[in-house]
Amino acid sequence: MTADGKIADLWRSPARFSSAADKAHLEKQIALVDGVLFGAGTLRAYGTTLPISNPQLLQLRKQQHQLPQPVQIVCSASAEIDPQLPFFSQPVPRWLITTTAGAKAWQGINEGIFERILVASLNLKSIDWIGAFAQLGQLGLKKLAILGGGELVASLLAVDLIDELWLTVCPLILGGAAAPTPVEGAGFSVQQAQRLELLSVERIEQEVFLHYRLQR
């Protein structure tokens, strides 16, 4: 995020403002997990995902009997996702978490683009995250990295499904009341707010890497 707490500009452009060190840090975190989860808005903005390409990280996963790439999981209530996006040509396993209506839209046509479609509906427009995470656990995914955006992160925080938070503060200011932030949604009152414990702080050149744990 920027120094003023924005994760994209007002036009929701892809956030390509962080350094090579931040990208390497992200790749390292992705290499530690079984699955990477992101919202459809994030996929629509970037069109791609970040596969692991660092040979040392790939080797480490092999030694730990993990698949070369974590499963890339898109969440979308509507499932209105363009199958022509470059994401669908990337050499990664792809799953979709959606609602009953969303899953219907992918029946028949475009089959096989997602290896697996998980249905976990709370209602027409929301996903039942407790149910979705239970399904992911049964399918062997024990550790996930949530890559955003703010809407997805807010939903998971609301049902207490996030254990740790990494924030990289980048040296720029974007401003704009409508520009997205790490946590969107309806917001929490000060009384409801999730409290964090700061685990580490590292400065690399002009960026600050913050690592928090959610207090329970």
Ligand SMILES: NC(=O)c1ccc[n+]([C@@H]2O[C@H](COP(=O)([O-])OP(=O)(O)OC[C@H]3O[C@@H](n4cnc5c(N)ncnc54)[C@H](OP(=O)(O)O)[C@@H]3O)[C@@H](O)[C@H]2O)c1
């Ligand atoms: N700086 C960074 O590190 C970073 C990281 C990620 C994203 N971003 C930026 O964030 C912006 C995209 O964020 P966004 O606000 O669009 O958020 P998002 O969470 O990526 O996507 C929102 C969409 O995902 C689906 N979704 C998310 N949570 C859901 C839930 N609880 N239940 C059902 N569906 C859910 C819905 O898809 P449907 O509409 O299809 O139903 C929703 O419209 C882009 O500008 C991107 O560049 C920045």
